[in-house]
Amino acid sequence: MSQAPIAGRLAYRRSRHIREQIIEWLLLSSALVAVATTVGIVFILVKESLVFFGQVSIIDFLTDSQWTPLFSDPHFGIWVLLSGTLTSSAIALCVAIPVGTTLAIYLSEFASARVRETAKPILELLAGIPTIVFGYFALFFVTPLLKIIYPELPGFNLLSAGLVMGVMIVPYISSISEDAMRAVPMSLREGAYAMGATRLQVALNVVVPAAFSGLAAAYILGISRAVGETMIVAVAAGMQPNLTFNPTDQAATITAYIVQVAKGDLPHGSVGYQTIFAAGLTLFLLTLVFNLMGYFLRKRFREEY
Amino acid sequence: GQQSDSPTPGASPSAPTNTVIGIDGSSTVYPITEAIAEEFQLANQGKVKVTVGVSGTGGGFKKFCRGELDIANASRPIQKLEMDACAQAGVKYFELPVAYDALTVVVNPQNEFLSTITIEQLKQIWAPESQGTITRWNQIDPSWPDAEFKLYGAGSDSGTFDYFTEAVVGKAKASRGDYTASEDDNTLVQGVSQDLNALGYFGYAYFAENQAKLKALAVVPVAGGAGVLPSEETVINGSYTPLARPMFIYVSDKAAARAEVRQFLNFYFENIATLAAEVRYVPLPPEAYLTIKKHLDDNKMGTVFGGEPATAITIEELLRREASL
Amino acid sequence: MSVSEGLRATITRAKRNDLIFVGLGIAALLFAASTFVALFLDMVGDGMSRLNPGFFTEFASRRAERAGILAAWVGTFAVMIVTALVAVPIGVASGIYLEEYAPKNKMTALIEININNLAGVPSIVYGLLALGLFVHTFGLGASVQTAGLTLALLILPVVIVATREAIRAVPGSIREAAYALGATRWQMVSDHVLPYSMPGILTGVIIGLSRAIGETAPIVTIGAVTFIAFLPPAPVTSSPPFLNFDWLSSPFTAMPIQIFNWTSRPEEAFQANASAAALVLVVMTLLMNAIAIWLRYRLRRNLNW
Amino acid sequence: MNDEQKKPDPSTLEKKAAALALNFFYGQKQALKNINLPIYDRKVTALIGPSGCGKSTFLRCFNRMHDLYPGTRYEGQIRLYPDDVNLLDKAVDPIEVRMRLSMVFQKPNPFPKSIFENVAYGLRIRGEKRRSVLMDKVEEALKNAALWNEVKDRLDELATTLSGGQQQRLCIARSLASEPELLLFDEPTSALDPIATASIEELIHQLREKITILIVTHNMQQAARVSDFTAYMYLGDLIEFGWTDDVFFRPKEKQTEDYITGRFG
């Protein structure tokens, strides 16, 4: 190719070129803020956790069956808090995934445009309610309600916290799933309808598999929300660190523990206080695992319509 | 200027009317300081601004010892770790007891068999060794029913927990773990009021506001003695022991040098007696306040507790210690 | 029609399943909606009596009947301004970078995984980050700016994702049209992609803000104050330079904190205050969501490619 | 046009279906105007006409596809023989109609399932569960669609991994598996390259031995190549219908001639 100088009318305009470059760098640096945030989170959590693990063996942390870091006889078994977190999340997901998915399918495949356009915003409003409000709702409304059916239920329990958390997550799941389903092109549905499939058959056999990666994303976000939810469990699940997977028990979760200690009376820098960073790190890693799983699921099953 | 070393947020050296007195710390002390701050600002028509936070005693001291606060609310004396931090940052402080809280042991109002309990019995119930073994009323006293009890208490991150364990079990932070813990005392109230076999403890204010839903137990300090119910009188006369505990504010030396902080502290000690009672705490006798106030005037700084937790501090004992400063 | 009896029975069965599912869908919808209604009525019942003008114009007080939410709503408002001012430019710029500029390489993949992950990081972990970074390392204190920055980081992924989706909805043909006329990349973005994706971006921003507005855990963790009987300094002054940024470093309280504080008061009367404040907060989020829906509807009318 | 020699009078042929005074409306907009068109049994009928003239709309009336969208309205009849019922009758279940009349679309639209499951789908929703029956029918359909050799070793792979032409043949196999009486093709090759197009056209040639076909195409060469009858539509009207070579070489209407020779508009 000729590298001869190009006639003026077609040569690069330097000023324009430089301006474009600068803009690109600015945009890139904005995108890096998100990376910096993660780095910041990891840095803070790891730095403070190192102090903690300097005094508590990581083996104990992972294997001890008691969590009494603030007692005179301290134990640091994170499993105790994890069990609470996992149980409440599992209850929440048992509500949120079926209800959310059913709703999404209903809105996307069955409901009329009118119903959909009315229902979606209302559901999104549910997602906008401050979680602390949900917390007191669980404690003062749902728990007494459950007690009518099951009088033995303690005043604080994972069950009502989990249920309310599930309701809170429903809109996240239904909204994202519904978007994913609506993105499935009509031509795919028509293919199935043309063979004589009913709406439900089309929904379950064609739309749901086609929207799989979107559904996975919705579920993963739901899990992250459940695992990371703080105020509902702090208020309604009781603060008793229990190694239990029984929904009718009361138990502490990682998040509830952190928020409580963060405003408690412990001297900062003490091992007891440092536990919140170790717990925070655990929580971060837990959600990281779920999110990475979601990412790869999405990548693997990216829709090619 | 007077502010340069006090980076209180919002402080603007050029405009003294914008001065802010930053207070933070214990949620237990909060209602008292809040009441004072409210009245003080009214009396001042907002010329001096006061903020009160609830970061917990630990969070308060953390900021206090970094020089970020003027006053720290504390539901326990300053501890060794925090004294070191303060010393390192060159923060000196006045330790000012402001009122008493009577930790109240409560049961469900429908509980017929309990109205008095001894410290010994409480210890039996709450000791770490009891976890999993002592779970029924009749294990404490055979005349009590054969039913499982449910325990409610302060979160292990709180000063209340530290104090109660020290006073009852004899060792701070020594407690059984299988009880419902909450930082939010209302949830404890809720729990005890709904549970026939509940026993719990929390600050007097929460009992006082919910007397219809709860029943306070008279506590027998030493075996064979008489039960004492918590009240202003029993705290002041020292008979409600060991569950009466003092609460403090800590004022940094630099803040104390500021006119508006002085003004605030003066207001504090003039009004504490009425306001503390209003928010259901037990004020100290007037002469006690005079002694304490005098530390401030005499520039007597430091703590009288040596960084150790302390219990069974009656007002008398407190004053004795204060005098030693 | 002549289809075999067996087939007709199969069809009938399939259609019955359809009906059953519609029932389930409606039940799920009613379930979600009735939770919302129950929650709302619960709050109205408890808090309505406190909703008088004074409630909005009074500061907090130890006397429940005198206490108001002036400092709380002003604080929330100030924090939201900072949050929006930080999150919107950075989030939109990141979204633009990722959609319009980023080459498909490892670094972009990393940024993407990272943003996906941040979207699922529990809010309390952001609180820990803010405590370590903004409060302690940068010494910003528990101020409006700290809370604003924290919540900005928290909603950054929401804004980025919404921006990207809105940008992706702009058809490639519009981009090619602009390029074909000789537009540079940035001209194409600023003249076309950005304006046309505004409805989507705005919706994302508002949804992000309505999430931020109800967040309790992170602000509790950074240690926002609770009693404050004055407002941050006004951002505009009567003397030159007419702008005043002191409000950024002013202490503040926010609606969720106020609610949290009131619910933990011993006096029964404060519970009504808490309900009333929660009601105000919910109505605030409802309004924001309503605005988002309205905007989305209004602005999208013009965009039918 | 390939059967020029044996070209009897259409009225002697057996009909598979017929549109009678068919009108169709999208909301207020009338897309089909009084269409009367016979579809002869085991013949290929091509629908041609400029874009937007209503070809797809007409085709989709046959399997009641429009029922899926609100605001659409049929008038008149489409009779299906030998039962002689009106497909558009409210009392007729569209699901039953669609089980008898299969449709292949412009863009290949395989389900996001395995190749096997795609072809078996029609049988499954008919309640067939026996693996061996399914297997046999799938094989037969894939053979009929001239795809068996290419996919027999990868029946469990995702259908979306096939090439465009293969996907379209898969969609045809999917339609064939449930043994429809009438196959509806809506521009089945417009998204395909010439080679894939040729293979689909070849397939249509073979299929017409057994099955009635109605095909929409925008490609006049294709219509000429594959069909026995051609219908020319314009702006919702049926302008001309007849043997394909008559329509192409001896059009009765000036309009048809203009379109076919490229002078319309």
Place this chain on the structure above:
Amino acid sequence: MNDEQKKPDPSTLEKKAAALALNFFYGQKQALKNINLPIYDRKVTALIGPSGCGKSTFLRCFNRMHDLYPGTRYEGQIRLYPDDVNLLDKAVDPIEVRMRLSMVFQKPNPFPKSIFENVAYGLRIRGEKRRSVLMDKVEEALKNAALWNEVKDRLDELATTLSGGQQQRLCIARSLASEPELLLFDEPTSALDPIATASIEELIHQLREKITILIVTHNMQQAARVSDFTAYMYLGDLIEFGWTDDVFFRPKEKQTEDYITGRFG
């Protein structure tokens, strides 16, 4: 074919551009193979060929549209006259190229802005800010695109409220406003109805007085109607190029003839 009488030897004509040994690659896939094609000044050149043969790919080389997508690669030259530079040279700024060579797409793609702003956009990015100049040029361009009368009273309305044919003429006006030297049309009428198509063809007729035009079309009738020269492409190769009526009525290649008479594949 309208200019049959005055048909000089092409080599005597002035060239506006020329592809020289042009190869083009999408990643590994070669989409254009050694294309040599002159584009004569102020003539209409039509590109025809079956779907996927590389017509659009070729057209988009001229204004460096492929630069926007990663993994594409040019080889060879496209020379632009009278400057006589290689448009594909790395040292050539694609922005400058696009400012001189304008493109109109298959589907009308007006910006969702006012009619006025659509047409003025090319001038705006050239830095023109004076309202009066913009107004004049917009009017001129709309007149040249035969749209002025229809829109002169509604210049502030959204362009998307126009009908399809009007939108496409608006896109042409948008291209014309910045006075390009070469207009590239990629199937500009394939999304339009016959009436709108006719109006665009009429417009092309008028424009060729002033401007060089390269048009891709899948409609052979259209190529025959509007172009002076026709190039027939097949699977990335340029098979035949010449005066339109020669290519249509006296094709040199068997392949071209087959395609034009509908017998390919």
